[in-house]
Amino acid sequence: MMSDRILSGYEPANVWKYFEEICGIPHGSSNIRAISDWLAATAREHGLKYVQEPCGNVIIYADATPGYENEPAIALQGHMDMVAVKDPDCDIDMEKDGLSLFIEDGFLGARGTTLGGDDGIAIAYGLAILTDPSIPHPALTLVATVNEETGMDGAIAMDPAVLSARRLINLDSEDEGEFIAGCAGGATLRLRMPLTRCGEDAELYEITLDGLQGGHSGSEIDKNRSNAILLLARVIRDLKKQGVKLVSINGGTKDNAIPNAAAAVVTAAGGKAPDITAVTAELKNALAGKEDGLRITVKKCDGKGCLAEENGRQPDGAAQGGAAGNASVLTAECEEKLLNLLNLLPYGPAAMSTLPGLVETSDNVGIISVTDNLAEIAVSVRSLIESEKQRLIDQISLLAELLGASVSRNSEYPGWQYRTESPIRDKAVGAFADLYGCEPKVRAIHAGLECGLLIDKIPDLDAISMGPQMHDVHTTKERLSIESVRNTWELLLHILAKKD
Numbered sequence: 001m002m003s004d005r006i007l008s009g010y011e012p013a014n015v016w017k018y019f020e021e022i023c024g025i026p027h028g029s030s031n032i033r034a035i036s037d038w039l040a041a042t043a044r045e046h047g048l049k050y051v052q053e054p055c056g057n058v059i060i061y062a063d064a065t066p067g068y069e070n071e072p073a074i075a076l077q078g079h080m081d082m083v084a085v086k087d088p089d090c091d092i093d094m095e096k097d098g099l100s101l102f103i104e105d106g107f108l109g110a111r112g113t114t115l116g117g118d119d120g121i122a123i124a125y126g127l128a129i130l131t132d133p134s135i136p137h138p139a140l141t142l143v144a145t146v147n148e149e150t151g152m153d154g155a156i157a158m159d160p161a162v163l164s165a166r167r168l169i170n171l172d173s174e175d176e177g178e179f180i181a182g183c184a185g186g187a188t189l190r191l192r193m194p195l196t197r198c199g200e201d202a203e204l205y206e207i208t209l210d211g212l213q214g215g216h217s218g219s220e221i222d223k224n225r226s227n228a229i230l231l232l233a234r235v236i237r238d239l240k241k242q243g244v245k246l247v248s249i250n251g252g253t254k255d256n257a258i259p260n261a262a263a264a265v266v267t268a269a270g271g272k273a274p275d276i277t278a279v280t281a282e283l284k285n286a287l288a289g290k291e292d293g294l295r296i297t298v299k300k301c302d303g304k305g306c307l308a309e310e311n312g313r314q315p316d317g318a319a320q321g322g323a324a325g326n327a328s329v330l331t332a333e334c335e336e337k338l339l340n341l342l343n344l345l346p347y348g349p350a351a352m353s354t355l356p357g358l359v360e361t362s363d364n365v366g367i368i369s370v371t372d373n374l375a376e377i378a379v380s381v382r383s384l385i386e387s388e389k390q391r392l393i394d395q396i397s398l399l400a401e402l403l404g405a406s407v408s409r410n411s412e413y414p415g416w417q418y419r420t421e422s423p424i425r426d427k428a429v430g431a432f433a434d435l436y437g438c439e440p441k442v443r444a445i446h447a448g449l450e451c452g453l454l455i456d457k458i459p460d461l462d463a464i465s466m467g468p469q470m471h472d473v474h475t476t477k478e479r480l481s482i483e484s485v486r487n488t489w490e491l492l493l494h495i496l497a498k499k500d
Contacts, residue, residue: 028084078122182444185415243269
């Protein structure tokens with residue numbers, strides 16, 4: 001645990017106390033036993049009933065305070081795991097060490113690592129309320145789930161019998177002053193294409209495409225950002241007329257991230273490097289004002305492999321090539337099928353919602369990995385409407401199977417469809433208007449939240465999502481606004497105190 005508390009004196013005091021304790025406990029996804037046990041111990045310390053599920057979820061209960069016994073019960077929900085990422089020069093062991101916190105310009109961050117405001121602040125809010133008998137509220141349940149960041153495992157495993165409340169406030173949003181009232185469901189498709197190869201005595205070259213913006217395949221799929229994997233497949237297909245033959249193509253790091261870099265190893269006829277001048281000019285013209293950082297480079301592979309960067313560092317997902325000579329290229333038929341698949345796969349918004357500016361259905365080609373005998377492609381599919389999600393999955397699966405690839409799916413979760421009638425949303429909007437004299441923003445999002453899974457288990461569960469202002473989550477630049485934490489705390493208490 002952390003000994004020096006830098007958040008002493010900041011309000012709300014108990015929220016910051018618990019959040020700082022959380023930051024002292026390693027709690028990256030799949031490393032949640034310590035924080036799960038800490039939550040259970042905290043409940044015991046305060047005489048609160050709790051359930052610790054086999055998966056690690058902790059559900060804590062608090063009775064209604066006087067005068068609120070007849071008000072509908074409310075659940076507060078968040079996940080206890082964080083995305084554990086650190087800078088290359090950071091010596092913190094995120095499996096064993098706590099975080100090194102700092103405050104700068106009104107924001108809380110962690111030196112060299114992610115902060116885990118997503119979603120440690122939800123757990124801190126919940127504990128601060130349930131352990132303070134002076135705060136007025138109806139019967140409350142704190143639902144702290146595990147491994148949300150790697151597949152929503154806790155929400156999937158939760159026994160619905162542990163939750164009797166039929167109103168839920170999810171605290172996993174990152175924009176102050178708005179309420180989320182719907183989200184997309186999703187699934188990850190794994191496309192696997194067997195590869196056949198033949199030998200060729202030729203020089204090897206690596207073609208790298210990078211400098212794209214990338215981004216999150218849910219919240220930024222509507223921003224017209226290009227996909228490095230698909231653009232590179234287009235480049236290779238264009239270079240076929242120069243006699244280029246494909247050895248491998250690799251790119252992307254996560255199925256739910258728009259890839260900003262990819263690299264391919266090829267052979268070229270006559271030992272001459274592929275001429276990328278025309279295709280580079282074509283793409284720069286087509287993407288002007290959209291992807292001005294686009295860069296395409298060619299490097300000859302030496303005996304140590306292929307290096308795409310001047311400094312010898314490869315971009316994320318770049319291919320490792322072999323030495324020149326005796327290249328194992330894909331056979332013509334196999335190469336054609338793989339390039340056809342990559343050039344035909346859909347990408348980006350497939351349909352827009354009736355809610356203004358909201359993507360209804362989309363997909364993202366997130367990762368391609370090529371080994372000697374197999375090409376694997378990960379595609380993330382999302383939709384606000386379950387039937388449309390399945391339709392797009394069927395479309396991609398049919399295309400892949402026609403070209404000789406098998407398809408499996410995993411990490412599937414349901415969406416959360418916007419409801420025209422929602423008492424908890426009405427209560428939250430009313431509380432916001434009481435405090436600020438204006439209406440908050442209420443919207444649905446194309447990203448996924450655990451609400452969809454919980455509502456799938458408990459169909460009459462009425463939910464909203466809210467949270468304080470955070471920036472650059474899932475990165476070492478993550479920042480949590482101290483003022484926003486206080487503002488959101490005051491709003492949350494006002495919602496709980498507001499009677500029907």
